Amino acid sequence: MAKTKTITIECPKCHEAFEIKGYETINASLDEELKAKLIKTELFKHTCPECGEVFSEPYSLKYQDMEKEYMVILDMGGVDTAAIAEEVLEMFPNYRLRIVKDVMDLLEKIHIFESNLNxxxxxxxxxxxxxxxxxxxxxxxxxxxxxxxxxxxxxxxxxxxxxxxxxxxxxxxxxxxxxxxxxxxxxxxxxxxxxxxxxxxxxxxxxxxxxxx
Structure with missing residues (x-):
């Protein structure tokens, strides 16, 4: 089960602030459907309840693959990556850990590791x-x-x-x-x-x- 969190975002059109359900951690080994939504960037598409504007706004999350033993932290701000890294490697000492600040870089890391490349x-x-x-x-x-x-x-x-x-x-x-x-x-x-x-x-x-x- 993916870990969720509540995130407040602002509509870029009408500037209405509203809450969405975001994901703290996505475990690709346990949730193929959620993984697919992330790969297609559908996970970051939101609809403003006030004006109906559909827009994309990424947020920080962790992407974990238990089979290939790696985790990528998407840092869009507001997270302590050093603390997260320490916690992750304490639990999974054999993991490859990466920190990225862009969704495209996150997707690239996933594609690279799934291709079994360095x-x-x-x-x-x-x-x-x-x-x-x-x-x-x-x-x-x-x-x-x-x-x-x-x-x-x-x-x-x-x-x-x-x-x-x-x-x-x-x-x-x-x-x-x-x-x-x-x-x-x-x-x-x-x-x-x-x-x-x-x-x-x-x-x-x-x-x-x-x-x-």
Whole structure:
């Protein structure tokens, strides 16, 4: 059973404040339906009882997968992530723990772990692809600017990793990377220590990847 909580949110149209039932923790291993709603971002869609406006507003929650032994904390403010991390690892010392501040980053972590990949390697590839594609677009004087690169899928049969580039034109840009590139990074003498789990290193994002480059 998912842990719930009461959240007060404000309608962006009429500014009416109202309460909703939110979720403290989503256990993907026990509630497939709730997991599906999160993946589709339906969980964060709300309807104002005053004016009927339908809008999206994420809130902080924890996403747990007992089978793959990991937890991702979505921190949208108002939570003590350090205390949560300590509590989680005291109960589940073998868990991989991650902290994100964006719904897209939360969904990316879920997709990465469900593909049985190392999110540190993928995040490093996110950054490298972002840099390479951005440089290419600038060289072409393209009006398109890349906002973020995210993991899309791992196609095992074709031995490739697919990434998606979010951009200012709203165009779908997909980049295929040979799985051999992933494996090369996984065996890189310089980077292997960086891709291992480290106590206290729970924010694996663009800034983390930039520090390795």
């Amino acid at each position: 999110d540190k390697i993928i995040t490093y590839l996110d950054h490298k692809i972002y840099e390479d594609v951005s440089a290419k677009l600038r060289a072409e004087n393209s009006p398109i600017a890349i906002d973020k690169v995210l993991f899309g899928s791992f196609e095992f049969q074709k031995k490739k990793v697919v990434f998606g580039a979010l951009n200012n034109a709203g165009k779908q840009i997909f980049i295929d990377t040979p799985f051999a590139d992933y494996k090369a990074l996984a065996n890189s003498p310089r980077l292997v220590p960086c891709f291992k789990e480290k106590e206290g290193e729970y924010v694996i994002d663009k800034a983390w990847a930039e520090a390795l480059a």
